[in-house]
Amino acid sequence: MKIALIGYGKMGHAIEEIALERGHEIVLKVGIENIEENTIENIQKADVAIEFTGPEVAFDNVIKCLDAGVPVVSGSTGWLQRFEEATVYCNKKNGALLYASNFSVGVNIFFAINKKLAELMAPHTEYDVSVTEIHHTQKKDAPSGTAITLAEGILHSIKQKKKWVNEVSRNREELQIISERIDPAPGTHIITYSSEIDDIEIKHTAHNRKGFATGAVLAAEFLPGKKGIYSMSDVLGL
Structure with missing residues (x-):
């Protein structure tokens, strides 16, 4: 599976490590130093996007992934006042969005x-x-x-x-x-x-970030081919 990482801080690095261990390919890594690479064209190279950024940009990143037609897993917090808006847009675009406040x-x-x-x-x-x-x-x-x-x-x-x-x-x-x-x-x-x-x-x-990263990759494996709004309860069958 080809993964785009939108947000390449500590969590992004931890997710990359787990994804590679599980046999996936990282086709895009967007951090502060290369924000100009966060384009629809680059996101479209991936089967799924994993978005871990900040509250000020998370909503825009989710919308960009939906515009790209790529299912998106978002773990950013602090932006949920716009989650309903993202839900409406996701359904309008017939896309897939999985949000969790914690992926562990x-x-x-x-x-x-x-x-x-x-x-x-x-x-x-x-x-x-x-x-x-x-x-x-x-x-x-x-x-x-x-x-x-x-x-x-x-x-x-x-x-x-x-x-x-x-x-x-x-x-x-x-x-x-x-x-x-x-x-x-x-x-x-x-x-x-x-x-x-x-x-x-x-x-x-939590003892380290590995549990969060592993859960995010499990979510990314779950989401391709699906439509609508999902949570970790769907991934884990809780």
């Missing part, structure tokens, strides 16, 4: 556990729930996309929580997400349910 197989299992735990805790209003996320200091967005996905999974079942906030909050209707930036942490996410009697906590800790 372990994290996506953690998402499923988080949703199930929220369902179990919903009747027990004596517990208050919070989210903590810890990442390296170079991470541009806060809270992390993974933390937002976890928060949304909680809000679906814990009805006394009306919204999430990225700060300490004593308002029982607000789900607090605490963001910490500590090097060299690749990513830790903690869900805590606290009461006067006890605490219940689930935690996922």
Whole structure:
């Protein structure tokens, strides 16, 4: 399979390593130093594009891949206020878009556990729930996309929580997400349910970027030949 890498930072390098190990070919690598090569013509050389950039350019990159007629896997966070727009455009172009806030197989299992735990805790209003996320200091967005996905999974079942906030909050209707930036942490996410009697906590800790990169390549292998909007749940059958 021929892959275009839109975004060639630390994640792009990690994805390249896994893709090559799995027998794929990288036909385009776009980083800050060669942004002029990010063209529709170059993207069309690929069977699938993997887009890991920044929130300020992610949407435009996704649209460019759809215009090129190439299915695109996007792992950029911080741009989801335009995701519905991207969804409409994808369907209009009869294209394929797979987005995930986190591609790690372990994290996506953690998402499923988080949703199930929220369902179990919903009747027990004596517990208050919070989210903590810890990442390296170079991470541009806060809270992390993974933390937002976890928060949304909680809000679906814990009805006394009306919204999430990225700060300490004593308002029982607000789900607090605490963001910490500590090097060299690749990513830790903690869900805590606290009461006067006890605490219940689930935690996922990434040791390196290999899990994210492997999941992104699995997504890229899944997407060619498909149409519409997909997630890692589709890839993993969760």
